[in-house]
Amino acid sequence: MVLLRRHAAPAGGFTLIELLIVMVILTTLIAMAIPSFRASLIRSREAVLRDDLFTLRSVIDQYTLDKQEAPQSLSDLVAAGYLRELPVDPFTSSSETWVEEYEDTTIMMPTQTTPGIVDVHSGSNLTSLSGEAYSETQARHQ
Structure with a gap:
């Protein structure tokens, strides 16, 4: 009499332990990547701000050179055709938050009665990756 032995087919799936190990490895890799990703987003916003x-x-x-007087507001630059529109501050997401720095006295024409804009800064109160406030960094003509 011939006995037929049944061979158990090998299980085709993964064990629970194997799946848990893979999940722990993936979670660790993702946790390491997220801070680096966030920092790269901030660096790209800083680059846009500098530009x-x-x-x-x-x-x-x-x-100022063309008109022989400094602009009274940033909207003067748009009205005169020097810009199509004011850029959006990448940290405030608004084109209305730029901080204008005015000259102490008029520098070009004695007929100019009000001081004009000589510099501009971000209106954000956030701090850069280097620890400086965006509203005070980005020195003129870097």
Whole structure:
């Protein structure tokens, strides 16, 4: 008499322990990647801020040279065609929060009665990755 032995087929899935180990590894990798990702987002916003400030400052200088007087507001730059629109501050998400710095006295024309804009800063109260406030950093013409 021939006995047929049944061989148990090997289980095709993963054990609970194997799945838990994989989940722990993935969670650890993700936890390590998130701070780095957030820092890269902040660095990219800082780069946009530097570029916007450079553009605004260059346009203020060009306006002052062309008109022989400094602009009275940033909207003067748009009205005169130097900018299509004011850039959006990447940290406040608004084009209305730029902080304008005015000259102490008029520098170009004696006929100019009110001081004009000589510099601009971010209106954000946040702090950069280097520890400086965005409203006070980004020195003129870096």
